[in-house]
Amino acid sequence: MPKLIGNRIVLREYRKEDLVSMRKWCNDPEIVDNLSDIFLFPHTLNGTEQYINSILEGKTEQKGFVISDKDTEEYIGQIDLFRLDWKNRSAELGIVIGIKEQLGKGYGTEAIKVLQEFVFNRLNLNRLQLEVHDFNERAYQCYLKCGFKEEGRLREKTFINGRYSDTIYMSILKREYEELHQHLI
Incomplete structure (x- = not known):
């Protein structure tokens, strides 16, 4: 996997030592409650190790x-492409800024923009999609800033902290992406 370089960040391969940083956030409700249903919570140490090993071993x-x-x-966080569909040239994005002190500093926006260049220009995919909880306004605004458009929502799809939440697609x-990029040149 190539290193993808931004202005302040590098998107790099996972390493065994990332386990320590991942464990700091993966059972923190302040972080995890904002993640889509792709991430299973609570997360065990064994589950985190298996996750990293499956990536490192190419499984x-x-x-x-x-x-x-x-x-x-x-480590600041992680960004992943799930459900890669080579036939239809699409993928789903998952992202987390796992270090709370780094939230709100633009690292997520920069990581998404760097990954979009990789997705559309190197992997030659046509569609990048994601889902976000309706209460995660910071993420929603970040995604809009990166050119994502709302396609729809599943009303009261998830139950988090005693209330139902819509899932926005x-x-x-x-x-x-190309139109947005041309306007920035």
């Missing part, structure tokens, strides 16, 4: 990257 179809600081390569197409 998964997903393509995953650690979001790391460009200078130190220290969003996507960006290659032509939309």
Whole structure:
């Protein structure tokens, strides 16, 4: 897997030592409650180890990257492509900024933009999609900033912290990415 370089971040391969950073957030409700249903919670140490090992050993179809600081390569979070569909040229995006002190600093936006370039220009996919809880306004605004459009929602799909939440489906197409990118040049 190539390293993908942004202004402040590098999207790099997972490493065994990332397990320590992942364990810090993967059972933290403040972080996990905002994640889509792709992520199973609670998460055991064994489950996290199996997840990293499956990626390192190439036993998964997903393509995953650690979001790391460009200078130190220290773990900030992770961004993954799930449900890669080569026939229809689409994938689903999952992202988490796992270090709470790094939330709200634009790392998620930058990571998505770096990954979009990879998805549309190197993998030649046509569609990148994701899902987000309706209460996760920070993520929703980030996705809009990155060119994603709301496609629909499943009303009261999940039950989190004593209330039902809608799941919002969003996507960006290659032509939309190209139009957005042309306006930035």
